[in-house]
Amino acid sequence: MSVTPTIDQPRLTVIGTGYLGATHAICMAVLGYEVLALDRDHAKIEALAAGVVPFHEPGLPEMLRKALDSGRLRFTTDVAEVAAFGDVHFVCTGTPQLPDSLGADLSQVEEVLRSLAPYLFRPCLVVGKSTVPVGTAARLHGILQAAAPCGSDVELAWNPEFLREGHAIEDTLHPSRLVFGVVSERARRLLEDTFRPLLDAGVPTVVTDLATAELVKVAANSFLATKISFINAMAEVCETTGADVSDLASALAYDDRIGGRFLKPGLGFGGGCLPKDIRAFIHRAEELGTGQSVSFLREVDAINQRRRRRTVDLVREQAGGDLRGVRVCVLGAAFKPHSDDTRDAPALDVAAQLHAAGAHVVVFDPQAIENARRSHPQLEFAGTALEAAEGAQVVALLTEWDQFRGIDPRVLGRVVGARAVVDARNVLDAGTWRDAGWRYRALGRAAAA
């Protein structure tokens, strides 16, 4: 998909070049728009300007080169330059969980508007893409107009983003839908011009108010998290009844009213989005006096945390009841395959719990070791899966990278200290591993007789 640039095409800026912003800036430039991207992190901007994507996202380095070669993508750290350049400014900064509550930390988004507003001398649209609690955009709209020299000629819109890490390009160029939260016809038209190639390609669009646009995003993530915790709650029941949750999930999935996506039982969800978004939703709903409506999300979160503790228990069982001094090989650190993101990664949480219980934990991940080493310096890291497994008394598969699915249990069996495996993502073939002499345990399946 590409467009021939026209004189009417809005010039775009992207503020915050993390997983979301860098992808958005690169893809919009490839689609044919002039894009100027800004981050306060100078090292990130230098890397991107030099053609280096500072995180792992399949296909993005090639797309960055293409965008830079087109001459349509530039990078800066100068907010005045951004203000002067853009007709549409996308805000893509982080909204992590606050350290002392379930709520979202909006300081990055607020700081962007505070720094940008004084330089807004001509009509433009500021478009939030970050995930924020409902009511944020309406509040910021007034603050933005009051602080901008051009006053009501600047408007705020909200265009939540639904991309998945690991599939970020596909999801940006072929999104399931576009949601435009706007307060005026002018904003709607400008957003339509901004996403013209996607609209022409038939991407469904929902044009709505600011509050609905904000809510669509957190509702979508809440639904996905609920689906995962539902199947993991069934896994708990399977563990006590001797039933098999993988077979259960397969049977449910044949009903297309239920569907099989996001119904993979295992260690549960992590990452920079699902966990903090459901917590921020609970927090915001309680602030608004409608906490009861989403109180089920507390249970969704609790089920998810229990899967992590259950995994630690299974490793302990495999180790003979005591983790002290036991060498454990942990396969996986990223919160999911095809990503180097370790934010709230279930694998690292389990590894840290094992370490705290006295185990000697050695972790391998194909992409996330650098991030994992920074966040979990207490753990030991290896350069290959085999190296991590050297002498291990238990192997725990915690992130389902393809290369782990394909491990030959006979080869691994030659280097470990004991043949005991915990398959926390339900991806290994139990029969094959048992035939190769392994004691196999998985989440959601009772131990074999």
Ligand SMILES: NC(=O)c1ccc[n+]([C@@H]2O[C@H](COP(=O)([O-])OP(=O)(O)OC[C@H]3O[C@@H](n4cnc5c(N)ncnc54)[C@H](O)[C@@H]3O)[C@@H](O)[C@H]2O)c1
């Ligand atoms: N990661 C995803 O897959 C994804 C998908 C959809 C929505 N989101 C949402 O998008 C937002 C961004 O997520 P992310 O994962 O890209 O976060 P991130 O932490 O990777 O990126 C945020 C970037 O913003 C920069 N930044 C912070 N304050 C700034 C400021 N004042 N001026 C300029 N730059 C600043 C940071 O340096 C960082 O590079 C969050 O609200 C998230 O919930 C993320």
Ligand SMILES: O=c1ccn([C@@H]2O[C@H](COP(=O)(O)OP(=O)(O)O[C@H]3O[C@H](CO)[C@@H](O)[C@H](O)[C@H]3O)[C@@H](O)[C@H]2O)c(=O)[nH]1
């Ligand atoms: O059946 C499943 C599916 C996923 N997961 C786990 O759930 C987490 C989240 O996975 P996924 O949703 O694929 O990753 P994200 O990149 O965090 O994407 C989510 O969060 C983004 C940020 O808000 C949204 O844009 C996306 O639409 C939404 O899927 C990961 O830890 C997965 O291992 C499961 O345990 N079982």
